[in-house]
Amino acid sequence: MLRTKILQFLPAVLLAVTGLGVAALGSSYQVGSLTAMGPGFMPVALGVCLVLLGIALFAGELRIAPKTELGFPLRPVLWVGGGILAWAMLIDVLGFFPASIVQLLFSSFALPQEGWRSVLILALGMTLAAYILFVTLLGVPVPAFGS
Amino acid sequence: MDALLNLGMGFQHALTPEALLICLFGVTLGTFVGVLPGIGALTTISLCLPLTFHLDPLLGMIMLAGIFYGGQYGSSITSILLNVAGSAPSAVTCLDGYQMTRQGRAGVALFVTTIASFIGGSFAIVLMIFFAPVLADVAVSFSAADYFSIMLLALVTASTLAVGSPLKGLCMVVLGLILGLVGTDINSGQFRYTFGIATLADGISLVALAMGLFGVGEILTNLVSGVLPQLENTRVTLRSMIPSRLDMKQFWMSCTRGTLLGSFVGMLPGTGPTIASFMAYALEKKIAKDPSRFGHGAIEGVTAPEAANNASVQAAFIPTMTLGIPGDAIMAVMIGGLLIHGITPGPQLINENPELFWGVVASFWIGNIMLLVLNLPLIGVWVKILSIPYKLLFPAVLLLISIGVYSVNNSSFDVLLTFVFGMFGFWFNRHGFPSAPLLLGFVLGPMLEENFRRALLLAEGNLGTFIEHRVSFAFLVITLLVMLAAVMTSKIFAFGNSKMESA
Numbered sequence: 001m002l003r004t005k006i007l008q009f010l011p012a013v014l015l016a017v018t019g020l021g022v023a024a025l026g027s028s029y030q031v032g033s034l035t036a037m038g039p040g041f042m043p044v045a046l047g048v049c050l051v052l053l054g055i056a057l058f059a060g061e062l063r064i065a066p067k068t069e070l071g072f073p074l075r076p077v078l079w080v081g082g083g084i085l086a087w088a089m090l091i092d093v094l095g096f097f098p099a100s101i102v103q104l105l106f107s108s109f110a111l112p113q114e115g116w117r118s119v120l121i122l123a124l125g126m127t128l129a130a131y132i133l134f135v136t137l138l139g140v141p142v143p144a145f146g147s
Numbered sequence: 148m149d150a151l152l153n154l155g156m157g158f159q160h161a162l163t164p165e166a167l168l169i170c171l172f173g174v175t176l177g178t179f180v181g182v183l184p185g186i187g188a189l190t191t192i193s194l195c196l197p198l199t200f201h202l203d204p205l206l207g208m209i210m211l212a213g214i215f216y217g218g219q220y221g222s223s224i225t226s227i228l229l230n231v232a233g234s235a236p237s238a239v240t241c242l243d244g245y246q247m248t249r250q251g252r253a254g255v256a257l258f259v260t261t262i263a264s265f266i267g268g269s270f271a272i273v274l275m276i277f278f279a280p281v282l283a284d285v286a287v288s289f290s291a292a293d294y295f296s297i298m299l300l301a302l303v304t305a306s307t308l309a310v311g312s313p314l315k316g317l318c319m320v321v322l323g324l325i326l327g328l329v330g331t332d333i334n335s336g337q338f339r340y341t342f343g344i345a346t347l348a349d350g351i352s353l354v355a356l357a358m359g360l361f362g363v364g365e366i367l368t369n370l371v372s373g374v375l376p377q378l379e380n381t382r383v384t385l386r387s388m389i390p391s392r393l394d395m396k397q398f399w400m401s402c403t404r405g406t407l408l409g410s411f412v413g414m415l416p417g418t419g420p421t422i423a424s425f426m427a428y429a430l431e432k433k434i435a436k437d438p439s440r441f442g443h444g445a446i447e448g449v450t451a452p453e454a455a456n457n458a459s460v461q462a463a464f465i466p467t468m469t470l471g472i473p474g475d476a477i478m479a480v481m482i483g484g485l486l487i488h489g490i491t492p493g494p495q496l497i498n499e500n501p502e503l504f505w506g507v508v509a510s511f512w513i514g515n516i517m518l519l520v521l522n523l524p525l526i527g528v529w530v531k532i533l534s535i536p537y538k539l540l541f542p543a544v545l546l547l548i549s550i551g552v553y554s555v556n557n558s559s560f561d562v563l564l565t566f567v568f569g570m571f572g573f574w575f576n577r578h579g580f581p582s583a584p585l586l587l588g589f590v591l592g593p594m595l596e597e598n599f600r601r602a603l604l605l606a607e608g609n610l611g612t613f614i615e616h617r618v619s620f621a622f623l624v625i626t627l628l629v630m631l632a633a634v635m636t637s638k639i640f641a642f643g644n645s646k647m648e649s650a
Contacts, residue, residue: 011575011578011580015318015322018322018325019321022325022340025340026339029332029337029339030335030337033608034603034608034610035603035604035607035608036604037599037600037603037604038335038337039332039334039335039337039339041600042324042328042596042599043325043328043339043340046321046324046325046328047325049321050318050321050322050325053314053317053318053321054318056314057314057315057318060312060314073367073370073371076367076370076371077367077570077573080363080366080367080370080545080569081363081566081569081570083542083545084363084545084548084549084562084565084566084569085563085566087546087549087562088549088559088560088562088563088565088566089559091549091553091559091562092559099549100546100549100550103542103545103546103549104542104543104545104546107541107542107545107546108538108542110370110541111370111537111538111541113538122539122542123542126542126543126546127546130546130547130550134550134554138198138554140550140553140554140557141557142553142557
């Protein structure tokens with residue numbers, strides 16, 4: 001129950017806090033006046049807007065009964081997210097092939113798979129195809145292996 | 148007659164072998180990704196954006212636009228055969244289109260959809276030919292205050308008329324505007340929100356943001372929603388496409404209504420094909436003699452939304468090309484493509500780059516005719532593509548996203564950003580926050596700030612300047628009306644929901 005309540009209000013609180021942060025940082029740039037706006041004017045104005053919207057959202061949620069929790073689908077999010085993260089981390093260090101194979105393996109496991117063999121073969125095949133398309137044909141400058 | 152002469156010049160540029168090939172590539176790719184559930188036109192256009200850096204701007208635009216309207220054709224195939232929306236605008240086509248398939252009338256549904264799409268698209272192109280130059284002439288005299296108010300309307304419309312809570316839409320717009328601030332302020336050179344990261348001095352990469360919010364988001368949504376429905380053994384023959392006389396009678400009127408509605412909606416800043424097709428469906432249901440036919444395979448429920456959505460897609464190019472104000476998220480990405488080439492869309496575009504403007508318009512005709520061929524005789528190919536298992540498809544798309552984002556700036560930091568935006572967007576979507584307004588806010592943000600600053604600088608800080616300029620005043624009034632309408636309808640929806648819950 002408490003968890004559901006927290007989740008219900010979390011977006012509103014998060015937005016208001018973000019707005020506050022944006023406005024605070026923005027005020028460290030030169031704000032200026034209406035006639036001659038500095039680089040800080042819009043940031044502060046937009047930050048304040050977001051705080052107000054967050055408060056309005058919060059007030060709106062108060063009037064709605066908490067919805068039954070959606071539940072967070074951990075499995076697909078972890079594997080899909082992890083795959084992209086792995087590619088971003090590995091590309092500059094190990095190169096195209098290791099990064100791409102790791103990402104494909106990761107994302108394949110977002111859905112139930114029958115076995116390692118088919119997944120591995122698929123990952124190798126797709127990586128090779130992607131390498132030929134992007135690096136060989138389109139000239140994206142990235143080494144196959146290594147940095 | 149000027150328009151026709153110019154159009155002729157456009158055809159000269161659009162009929163070169165390269166342009167034809169690029170156009171064919173664009174519409175085929177668009178249909179392909181439109182047919183596939185789980186990868187949309189927006190993701191594909193963002194993926195192809197880096198490719199256009201190496202192309203002539205005209206060829207780049209022909210390709211991106213082809214993907215956009217090709218995608219509309221393709222996604223209706225999926226709606227009709229699978230009851231799955233290939234993309235958001237086709238969601239309403241499922242309602243009656245899939246029912247027609249179940250009644251064994253898939254062929255007729257596909258045929259009328261294609262023809263309606265073609266008519267809707269063609270009408271909007273004619274409108275563009277005659278109306279865009281006029282609008283551009285008027286727009287030359289628009290002041291900074293006017294631009295500010297038009298953009299404000301676009302942002303408010305996009306966020307409040309979207310399906311769901313207007314308040315949540317507004318939050319996303321403001322968040323998008325804030326993300327648009329990141330980078331170097333053009334007036335003072337001040338770094339804003341860069342946190343000492345050198346890459347951020349140029350701002351957040353549009354492709355990274357769009358791919359995270361839409362590419363990764365779409366895939367996660369599909370994975371979470373469970374197993375995708377499998378195609379039943381459907382064979383669509385050319386013979387089965389022939390509509391009956393009664394079908395044709397219902398077809399013409401609904402197609403005309405859909406076309407007019409879609410063209411109008413498409414021209415407004417901030418409204419896209421999704422709103423157009425939903426409105427067209429609602430209109431048909433309202434004026435039908437027997438509304439109970441809808442949802443049970445009514446042919447008007449397929450033709451009107453499809454005509455409307457294709458008309459709006461083409462008409463959306465009018466404000467995009469003449470004012471430089473994108474109507475929806477996809478248009479925002481396309482403007483990004485033009486800006487990279489150093490072309491700023493605006494009233495001067497037609498005069499300064501006539502071959503670009505008229506070449507693109509001419510390519511619309513060519514592309515729509517290609518789509519007619521792709522969709523009618525070659526329908527069997529697309530039905531086959533629908534049987535590619537999603538299990539194989541999505542890892543490949545995710546890899547394409549990583550490589551695509553990386554290739555824009557050769558930056559792994561951008562891929563990291565895609566990860567962050569992907570997770571963030573998915574979580575917010577699950578709480579009912581839409582992504583499209585955020586992207587629109589992101590693209591319009593810098594323009595909005597620039598015009599706001601300039602307007603107030605000229606008026607010496609007097610906020611009344613936004614009311615004193617007539618055009619600006621008119622748009623502010625419309626903005627207010629839109630907000631009012633959004634509040635009213637959301638109240639009605641809220642009331643309806645609470646009644647349902649208590650019942």
